[in-house]
Amino acid sequence: MAKIVVLGAGVMGTALCVPAAENNHAVLLVGTPLDGDIVTAMRLPGGVHPKLDDALSDNVETIPFDALRSDHLGDADYIIVGVSSPGIVWVTDVLNRLMTVARPVAFVTKGLVSAGSTVSTYAQTLPSRIPMMSAFIGIGGPCIARELANRLPTASIYACEDISIAEQFAATMATDYYRLSITTDVTGVEACAALKNFFAIGVSAMQTGYPDQKRADGQSKNPTAAAFTQASLEMARLCERLGGDSATAFGLAGLGDLHVTVGGGRNSRLGHGLGTGRSVLDVLSSDLFGETVEGVDTARALETMVPEKSSSEGEAPHYFPLASAILDAVIRQKLFSLDFSRLVVR
Amino acid sequence: MAKIVVLGAGVMGTALCVPAAENNHAVLLVGTPLDGDIVTAMRLPGGVHPKLDDALSDNVETIPFDALRSDHLGDADYIIVGVSSPGIVWVTDVLNRLMTVARPVAFVTKGLVSAGSTVSTYAQTLPSRIPMMSAFIGIGGPCIARELANRLPTASIYACEDISIAEQFAATMATDYYRLSITTDVTGVEACAALKNFFAIGVSAMQTGYPDQKRADGQSKNPTAAAFTQASLEMARLCERLGGDSATAFGLAGLGDLHVTVGGGRNSRLGHGLGTGRSVLDVLSSDLFGETVEGVDTARALETMVPEKSSSEGEAPHYFPLASAILDAVIRQKLFSLDFSRLVVR
Numbered sequence: 001m002a003k004i005v006v007l008g009a010g011v012m013g014t015a016l017c018v019p020a021a022e023n024n025h026a027v028l029l030v031g032t033p034l035d036g037d038i039v040t041a042m043r044l045p046g047g048v049h050p051k052l053d054d055a056l057s058d059n060v061e062t063i064p065f066d067a068l069r070s071d072h073l074g075d076a077d078y079i080i081v082g083v084s085s086p087g088i089v090w091v092t093d094v095l096n097r098l099m100t101v102a103r104p105v106a107f108v109t110k111g112l113v114s115a116g117s118t119v120s121t122y123a124q125t126l127p128s129r130i131p132m133m134s135a136f137i138g139i140g141g142p143c144i145a146r147e148l149a150n151r152l153p154t155a156s157i158y159a160c161e162d163i164s165i166a167e168q169f170a171a172t173m174a175t176d177y178y179r180l181s182i183t184t185d186v187t188g189v190e191a192c193a194a195l196k197n198f199f200a201i202g203v204s205a206m207q208t209g210y211p212d213q214k215r216a217d218g219q220s221k222n223p224t225a226a227a228f229t230q231a232s233l234e235m236a237r238l239c240e241r242l243g244g245d246s247a248t249a250f251g252l253a254g255l256g257d258l259h260v261t262v263g264g265g266r267n268s269r270l271g272h273g274l275g276t277g278r279s280v281l282d283v284l285s286s287d288l289f290g291e292t293v294e295g296v297d298t299a300r301a302l303e304t305m306v307p308e309k310s311s312s313e314g315e316a317p318h319y320f321p322l323a324s325a326i327l328d329a330v331i332r333q334k335l336f337s338l339d340f341s342r343l344v345v346r
Numbered sequence: 347m348a349k350i351v352v353l354g355a356g357v358m359g360t361a362l363c364v365p366a367a368e369n370n371h372a373v374l375l376v377g378t379p380l381d382g383d384i385v386t387a388m389r390l391p392g393g394v395h396p397k398l399d400d401a402l403s404d405n406v407e408t409i410p411f412d413a414l415r416s417d418h419l420g421d422a423d424y425i426i427v428g429v430s431s432p433g434i435v436w437v438t439d440v441l442n443r444l445m446t447v448a449r450p451v452a453f454v455t456k457g458l459v460s461a462g463s464t465v466s467t468y469a470q471t472l473p474s475r476i477p478m479m480s481a482f483i484g485i486g487g488p489c490i491a492r493e494l495a496n497r498l499p500t501a502s503i504y505a506c507e508d509i510s511i512a513e514q515f516a517a518t519m520a521t522d523y524y525r526l527s528i529t530t531d532v533t534g535v536e537a538c539a540a541l542k543n544f545f546a547i548g549v550s551a552m553q554t555g556y557p558d559q560k561r562a563d564g565q566s567k568n569p570t571a572a573a574f575t576q577a578s579l580e581m582a583r584l585c586e587r588l589g590g591d592s593a594t595a596f597g598l599a600g601l602g603d604l605h606v607t608v609g610g611g612r613n614s615r616l617g618h619g620l621g622t623g624r625s626v627l628d629v630l631s632s633d634l635f636g637e638t639v640e641g642v643d644t645a646r647a648l649e650t651m652v653p654e655k656s657s658s659e660g661e662a663p664h665y666f667p668l669a670s671a672i673l674d675a676v677i678r679q680k681l682f683s684l685d686f687s688r689l690v691v692r
Contacts, residue, residue, distance in 0.1 A: 141691075142571030152556050153686040155572035176687035179572070210498050217563070221606045225488030226501035226525070229602035236596075250582075250596045252691050256575035260567045340499040341522035345487075345598050 001025055002077040002172050007091055009035040009062060011145035012108050013082025014049045017060045018149050019178040027060040030068050032083055032090060039064045052149045074101040078169055085111040085294055092129055099132035104165055106137035110193035112301035119242060119301050121190035135165045140189040140253035142260035148178060157181040157252045159189035181252060188244025192253040195238055197295035198302065199231035200261040202326040204271025205336045227338065230322045230345050231258060237317045241305060267295040274329050274336035281333065299330040347371055348423040348518050353437055355381040355408060357491035358454050359428025360395045363406045364495050365524040373406040376414050378429055378436060385410045398495045420447040424515055431457040431640055438475055445478035450511055452483035456539035458647035465588060465647050467536035481511045486535040486599035488606035494524060503527040503598045505535035527598060534590025538599040541584055543641035544648065545577035546607040548672040550617025551682045576668045576691050577604060583663045587651060613641040620675050620682035627679065645676040
């Protein structure tokens with residue numbers, strides 16, 4: 001039996017408590033300053049997370065952030081960070097303030113960090129900023145939190161430079177319904193987790209861009225399949241440029257997570273709006289007002305890495321027609337347009 | 347301007363006439379003995395294919411098979427075979443009877459041929475059987491015929507051992523909406539085209555196997571994404587065993603075509619039935635009575651290549667849990683069951 005502390009009581013942090021508790025570990029779920037209402041709701045007898053369907057089991061204790069003590073973290077075998085990307089600064093501060101014993105930390109939180117012309121993943125930037133983190137573990141793969149919390153079959157991938165730590169943590173968390181691959185390509189997993197949000201915008205735009213009234217879902221299929229394939233290929237190239245292994249993009253962290261992200265969630269809703277000829281400002285200021293669309297943050301970080309449209313017509317590995325079209329729409333505020341007449345999927 | 351003969355007036359053969367005619371080539375569309383009603387309908391003034399939305403342009407002439415003459419084939423720059431797999435024997439016979447001049451032949455028709463423990467693609471078996479075929483061209487990628495006929499963005503891949511022939515044929519056929527990649531991996535394209543039907547059965551079974559009443563389409567997403575990823579990985583391994591390049595499975599011919607095949611068509615309908623706990627005999631004898639389900643033919647050919655479930659728990663490249671589950675259901679007539687509790691996607 002292990003002790004696990006989960007920082008962040010959003011849907012993903014909370015969902016990860018389910019397999020952990022199923023394996024009889026003692027789990028402490030810690031709300032962030034923004035999770036006050038969630039923590040209050042969950043601490044009631046039989047309390048349920050407002051966005052999930054069922055209560056957690058008795059071996060999960062939910063507390064607010066100001067009840068978190070240094071010894072909670074010192075006693076933990078694993079710390080899981082489940083905040084969304086804007087919360088990463090808060091988490092870094094909390095860990096540096098309260099960690100007195102070196103511990104492995106696993107991150108659900110994803111993002112790309114750009115400094116000048118260098119783009120990095122959290123796997124590259126966080127270890128030096130959190131000195132007491134003994135190992136950085138990246139969690140990737142196609143996982144809708146509510147489905148994991150409902151014990152539906154879910155496959156994910158855990159990445160750590162030290163494969164034995166990834167293996168131990170996977171053995172700690174795996175259940176019959178939560179199946180885990182492991183890899184040392186932590187940079188690749190982190191890169192793909194951020195990239196898939198970005199590419200989901202473009203693939204989703206192709207879903208609504210070519211309506212077909214003879215189909216139940218109203219969408220043509222050939223344009224989406226072409227874009228999904230192209231997204232996988234470009235994701236592999238960008239993954240490699242960011243320091244990861246291109247093969248990671250063809251597994252759970254890449255095309256697997258892209259598959260689940262297209263057709264659901266905020267990145268996809270932005271894409272669906274762009275595909276019908278609306279501008280990014282229009283969609284972000286109405287349907288998605290006040291919401292974090294992580295693919296937009298990824299777009300900002302990628303801007304320097306992907307050549308502008310006019311220069312994106314070379315051969316692989318320099319060919320990024322879909323990424324260019326997404327950047328044109330999201331950053332340069334043009335209407336979304338994948339120039340299909342010049343596309344060669346490769 | 348080229349001359350193109352298309353053998354088979356099904357939806358795919360007919361749809362390929364659209365970009366060919368758009369490029370001002372002279373196209374002769376030849377019905378098979380089973381296409382009598384189609385040919386009659388299309389030869390009326392303004393006649394439309396019964397399963398498509400619009401009439402073909404004037405530079406396409408539709409004729410019945412008994413009007414096909416030797417000089418039609420001798421004059422053609424390219425012959426395209428668009429029959430379904432049961433028609434391949436008929437086509438081979440027609441070509442051998444009427445071809446007197448060596449010509450390149452492009453095949454939409456796909457299938458695996460098993461002889462003893464050897465499994466081959468048409469790219470390997472047909473060249474020696476059709477002596478007047480100067481080059482075998484394989485056509486792959488995600489292409490729903492009706493969408494191509496409606497000039498919707500469609501990306502496909504043309505494969506020929508002689509890359510210059512693939513390039514010339516692609517230049518002949520490409521339009522603004524029909525974009526073509528080329529490759530020399532003809533065996534890989536042919537293998538993937540057959541394999542994607544097979545794997546679409548399993549991925550589609552995972553779509554209906556875990557209902558979610560809170561979603562518009564009623565389907566959970568994590569199980570499908572896990573299965574789609576696993577299908578891509580197993581397709582790459584089988585592609586390699588069949589003599590192709592595993593990278594082909596991660597492009598248009600592989601995961602691209604799988605993407606379009608899951609959720610539509612007969613293979614997917616079989617999978618949807620299996621996913622709800624029905625037997626293969628039940629689904630094939632009711633919903634799909636009298637129809638050709640090409641993934642079932644692929645399953646028969648693969649039976650000797652994939653180890654039985656009990657021995658499918660090794661490491662890659664010998665790990666085929668999804669293929670085993672599909673074979674168990676389709677060939678061994680068990681209820682479909684992907685043993686998720688032992689799955690490691692890799």
